[in-house]
Amino acid sequence: RAPGINPPPPQSGGPGFTYTVSRKPVVPTAMECHELRKSMGPPATTKNFITSNAVENILSVPKRPVEATNWLKKNNYGKVPPYLQKIKGEIMDEYEYIRQMQQAQSEAGPPGMRLLAEEERVALVDDLKQKWDDVNVTYQQTSCLDLASLDSIGKVKRKEMLEAQLAQIEKDIEKLSKKTIYVRTEDY
Structure with missing residues (x-):
């Protein structure tokens, strides 16, 4: 080796080298995965859901139709909604303010x-x-x-x-x- 060149790094697994981190756990085998899936999933059932749903629907009491709302008999039918009354009041206040300003200007007269x-x-x-x-x-x-x-x-x-x-x-x-x-x- 030529002088001034870095020495080679120590070989892993050589004398004096030890792992500081433990190894990862072992990957389960296919058979172990199948057994694990069986134990975690829902229990197997022999119930025929199509037949049981049909029987439940036949035996159940039919739902009564919801009565249509008669909008003509409501308490607020034909009345102006509150939000429109509020807006109408604001507009009337603005008109009154403008009228008062115009009246004040006309009473004051032209300048001079x-x-x-x-x-x-x-x-x-x-x-x-x-x-x-x-x-x-x-x-x-x-x-x-x-x-x-x-x-x-x-x-x-x-x-x-x-x-x-x-x-x-x-x-x-x-x-x-x-x-x-x-x-x-x-x-x-």
């Missing part, structure tokens, strides 16, 4: 606006009616009503101006006659 109080609205309408009466009296008293007296441009313009004022006051009264009126707040 406030709802005109009823007393203010009535006072404004009364003032506009008084102003319309004053302008109408002035219009009736002027001599520019008949076509013969409209001989100058100034009279024609004065008549048109009074008619425009009366028309504007009537429009304003009509606008203020509505139920809800929003006015701009002082901040804007």
Whole structure:
């Protein structure tokens, strides 16, 4: 042997070697397996199961047919099931919540606006009616009503101006006659 090469491993079964693990148990023979199977299995019987089952069925009392359920006579027939009532209640709660939110938004009005109080609205309408009466009296008293007296441009313009004022006051009264009126707040 060349130097530096490992020495050969010791031979098994040689002098100084002993097994540390015991051997496995011996495998049983075919005859032993047959005997073991016979002793462990169910005992052999000579009963004829087909004949005995037929005799049992003939002698037994026949089963009564199960009576069909009459669904029309049940207590909850035609009633809405509880889970649908619960869902319906949840939907109604959502609708109510949405309606309340919409109502709160409509009461608050647009941003930068406030709802005109009823007393203010009535006072404004009364003032506009008084102003319309004053302008109408002035219009009736002027001599520019008949076509013969409209001989100058100034009279024609004065008549048109009074008619425009009366028309504007009537429009304003009509606008203020509505139920809800929003006015701009002082901040804007």
